[in-house]
Amino acid sequence: MSTHVPMLDLHRQFASIREEVLPAVERVCTSQQYILGPEVTELEREISAYIGCAETVACSSGTDALWLALLAAGVGPGQAVVTTSFSFFATASSIIRCGATPVFADIDEKSYNLNPVSVLQAIAKARSQNMRATAILPVHLYGQCADMDALSAMAAEHKLEVVEDAAQAFGATWGVGGVGGVGGNSHKAGALSKVAAFSFYPTKNLSAAGDAGCVTTTDPEWGARMKRLRNHGSPKRYLHDEIGWNTRMDSIQAAVLRIKLRHLPTWNAKRRDIAHHYTHLFQQAGLASPQGPLVLPTEDPRGYHIYHQYVIRAPRRDDLRNYLTEKKIGSEVYYPIPLHLQPSLAYLGCQAGDLPETERAAAEVLALPMFPELREDEQETVVGRIAEFYS
C-alpha cells in the first residue's frame, strides 16, 4: 500500500514513451528546423483528423490560442464576450487582450460549466450597458463539455459566435448516440463550434515538453487568417497584411505531441476508469452524498468526460486539503479565486455575491490525484485518508 500519492507524476508517462520521444526529438535536432516546419504541419493535419475539423493552427500556448480564436471570431474593442468566472485567468485576459470586455455568467452547480440561463442574463446585461455582445466563450472545465446544445442555440438566436476554451478537454465529446464518445451525433470538443482553443501545457491531458497550444476551426478561411496572425500577420516574408504577433509553435513540441496524440485515446479511457473507480471507492466507504459528506463529479449523459481532473465538493475543504498535504497526498484547488473577484479585474465592477454558484464552488472544490498511470492502491490510500479526516 502506497503512503505518498502525487497529484500528477509525469515521470511515469515519460518512462512509458521514452523510446518513442527521444528519437523524435533527435530527428528535429538533426533537421535543425526548430520553428514551424514539417513536424508542425504534420501535427496540424493529425489533430484536424482526430478532432474532425477543417484546420488546426498550432501555436505557442493555450493563452495565445484563445487570443487567435477570439480575433478570428471578430472580437475587438468595444465588444463584450460572455464567459465563465470559474476558470483559469487566460479565459478572461485573452478577451481583454483583444480590447473587449468579459461579462461573467454563473455556472451550473453539477457540471461547473456555464449555466445557459445565466448566460442569457449576461447577454441582456451587456446590452443594457450599451456593449455589443459578440461571442460566448464556454470553458469545458475539468474535461467535460459545457451544454453546447443550449449555448449554440442561444448563440444562433442572438447572432453570436461561440469560441470554445477546450484547454482541458482534448478528446472530450458532446452529442448523443455515440458509444464511448464515438459515432452517433457526437462531436469532439474543438468541432462543436466554429473555433476552439487548446492548451498543451505540461499538466494537460495532451501535453508538450514546454509551452504549446493550438486552435481548431471548421472554417478554412479563419484557419488561414490565424496562420498569418501567429506569424506577425505575414502571408509571405516581410509583408504584413495586419498586425499579428509571434505565437508560433516549436518543432520539438510538435514532434513530442505527435507521439502523445497516438496514446491519447488509451490515456483518456484510463482516466475515465480511474474516475469511476474513485466514485466506487467513495460510495463503498459511505462518503458520497446524500449519506456522506462529499459531492462526487457527475457526467452529463450527452457527453464523454475525459476527466482532466477528478473534482469533489468537500465540507471544510481547506482543512481537508491541509490534512492531505500533511499525509503527503496531492490535491489542488481549481480555482480558489473566481475571475470576477481578481484584483486586476476590479475595474469590471463585480462584487462578492454576484455569482453565487461560482463563489460556492471556489470555496468547496478539491481536485484529487488524477493521471493515467495512477495505481489502484494509490487511489485506495487517497480515499482512506479522506475517510480518516471525516471519521
Ligand SMILES: Cc1ncc(COP(=O)(O)O)c(C=O)c1O
Ligand atoms: C481553461 C484554461 N484556459 C486557458 C489556459 C491557458 O493555457 P496555457 O497555460 O497553455 O497558456 C488553461 C491552462 O493553463 C486553462 O486551463
